Amino acid sequence: MRWSRILARWLRAVGFATTQLKPSDHFFRHLKKTWIDGDFVEPAAFRLRTKDDGQIEKGLSVNWVEYFRKPTPQEAIGALIEIFRKKGRKAGPESRFALLNVGEAKNAAAKYTTVAVVLDKEKDDPSHALVTGYEKYNDQVAEELAKVIINKFPPV
Amino acid sequence: MTEFAMNPMAPAGTISPRVTLRWKTADSHANGDADKVSKAAVEALRHFHNTETAKGSSHQQIANTIQLLLQTYNNPRDRLIADRLNMLEIDAAEEGEDILAGSVSQFRDFFLMHPRLGFPKITLTPDGTLRVRWIHGEGHFFAVEFTGKPLLKLVAEVPRKQGVIAQHFSSEPIENVVAFAQAIGAALT
Numbered sequence: 515m516r517w518s519r520i521l522a523r524w525l526r527a528v529g530f531a532t533t534q535l536k537p538s539d540h541f542f543r544h545l546k547k548t549w550i551d552g553d554f555v556e557p558a559a560f561r562l563r564t565k566d567d568g569q570i571e572k573g574l575s576v577n578w579v580e581y582f583r584k585p586t587p588q589e590a591i592g593a594l595i596e597i598f599r600k601k602g603r604k605a606g607p608e609s610r611f612a613l614l615n616v617g618e619a620k621n622a623a624a625k626y627t628t629v630a631v632v633l634d635k636e637k638d639d640p641s642h643a644l645v646t647g648y649e650k651y652n653d654q655v656a657e658e659l660a661k662v663i664i665n666k667f668p669p670v
Numbered sequence: 671m672t673e674f675a676m677n678p679m680a681p682a683g684t685i686s687p688r689v690t691l692r693w694k695t696a697d698s699h700a701n702g703d704a705d706k707v708s709k710a711a712v713e714a715l716r717h718f719h720n721t722e723t724a725k726g727s728s729h730q731q732i733a734n735t736i737q738l739l740l741q742t743y744n745n746p747r748d749r750l751i752a753d754r755l756n757m758l759e760i761d762a763a764e765e766g767e768d769i770l771a772g773s774v775s776q777f778r779d780f781f782l783m784h785p786r787l788g789f790p791k792i793t794l795t796p797d798g799t800l801r802v803r804w805i806h807g808e809g810h811f812f813a814v815e816f817t818g819k820p821l822l823k824l825v826a827e828v829p830r831k832q833g834v835i836a837q838h839f840s841s842e843p844i845e846n847v848v849a850f851a852q853a854i855g856a857a858l859t
Contacts, residue, residue, distance in 0.1 A: 547761045548794035551754075554805065557825075558795035558815070606765060653839055657825060 532632040537617030540579040540587060541631060541643055542594065545666070547608040555612060557660035560645075562652050570652070573644025578633060579613070581641035587613050588667050595669050597639050605669040613664045619645065622658040626651040731774035732759050742782055747789045751781060754792045762794055772818025773799040780816070780844055787848075788859035804858050809835040812856035814847055822847060826856045 535541065549556040562570045577597075582590035591611055598605050605611075616631045623629040629647045636642045648655040736756055739748040755777075762769050777800045781787070790802040795815065803813040815823035821841035828836045842850050851858050 546765045546767065546794075546796075548758055548765055548767055549796070551791040551793050554791045554793070554803070556793035556795060556801060558793075558797070558801060561796065563796055604765070608761075609765075653823070653825065 532630070532634075535578055535580075535616045535631045535633060535643060537615075537620065539616045539631075540664075541576040541614055541616060541619075541645075542579055542587070542590075542611040543574070543576050543614065544598075544603075544605060545610045545612050547606055550608075550610060550666075555610075555660055555663060555666070557657045559612075560656040560659040562649060570649045573632070573634065573646035576614075576631070576643050576645055577639070577641045578643045579641075587665070588670075591667055591670050594641065597641065600638050601636075607669065610666040610668060612666050614659065614662055615664060618662045618664075619659055622662045623648060623651075623655045625658055626654045629655065728769040728771040728774055729759070731771045731778070732756070732769065735774055735778040738778060738782060743785050745785065747787075748781065748785070750789045751792065758792065758794055758800075767794060768798045769794060769800070770798045770818045773816040776800075776816040776818060776822065776844060777802075780814070780847070784848060784858075790858075804856075806857060812851050812858055824850060826851070826854060828855050 543559065545555060545559050549559040560574060562574060564570055577594055579587045579590050582593050584590040584593075594611070595605050619631065620629055623645075627648050627650065629645055631643060631645050634642050634644045645659070732755055736752040739752040739755075742748070755774075759769065788804055790804045792800065792802050795801050799815055799817055801813060801815040803811055805811045809827045810829050811825075811827055813825040815825075817823055820843060822844055824838065824840045824842060824847065826836075826838040826840075828838070830836050836854065838854055840850065848858065
C-alpha cells in the first residue's frame, strides 16, 4: 500500500498520472455574458467544444477553488481574475463564475457516464483543472452539470 | 387553430393573395388548417430569401432578422426577441464571440413561421449557435438549438406521472420541431 502511494506520487510528479480533485472540493466555470439570460445559465456552457480540427477538446476548462486558500469561494475570484488577466482572458463585468462542487458534479454526470475532475496546472494558471470523460454524452452531461451550479459570482 | 393562424396585428397590405404555403408542418397538416399559415411570414421570408442579404454575414443576418421581426407582425413577442437578439450581438462582440450566420437565419425562419409560440430564454452557445428554451419549472422545459445545419438539436424534460421526468435528446429538421414538441407533451409557450 505504501509503495503504491509512493509510485502514484512519483507518476504524478513526472506527469504520467493525474491528480483528481477531492469530492469535497469545488471548481469555478467562467460563464460569458451571452451564455446567461437572467437567472438562466445555458447548459451548453458545460459542453466540450469541437476544435477547428474536428477533435473534441480533452476536457472542460475550470478552476480549482481550494487552490486559492480563501475562507470563501467568492474571495478567490479576485485572484482568479488576476490569473485570467495574465493569460490574456477577459472576464467582462456581466460575466459570472459558476461554483460547482466536485462530488455533486460527478454524481450528476454519473447518470450518463463517469467523469473525472483533474488538476491540469498551467504555467501561468496553477488552479487550472479539467472535467473529462464525457465526450460521448456531451449534451447530456452538460445539462446535468448546469443543474448543480451552487452559486454564480460576478467578477470583482 | 394553430400557431400559424394569421396574426391580427400583421401589417396591412403585406399579404399577397397569390402567396402559397411553402412550409407545412406536421401539426398543421394534422389539424387540417395548413392554409392558415401566416402569409405575412411567408411573404416576408420569400422577399428576404430573394435578396443578397440572405447569404450575408451574421451581422447582416441579425440586422435583417431584427427588421423582419419588427415589421412582419409587430407583436410584443417579436419585439422582445428582436431586443434580445440585438443585445446578444452587442455582447458577443464585446466578448469576442462569433454568431453563426446559418444559425441566425434558422432562428429567424423558425420564429416568423411560429408567431404564436411564447418568448423563450435566448442564449448563445460556446459554438456560436443560438439556442432557445421555454422553461416551465424544474424538470419541465423544451430547448431548440439552431445549428445552421439541416438538423436542429432538441432537448426536453417533460414531467410524467408520479414525479417521473421524461428526458429527450434529439434532432429534427426545422419543420418538424413543433410537431415533435407536441408529440412529447412539451409546451412552447
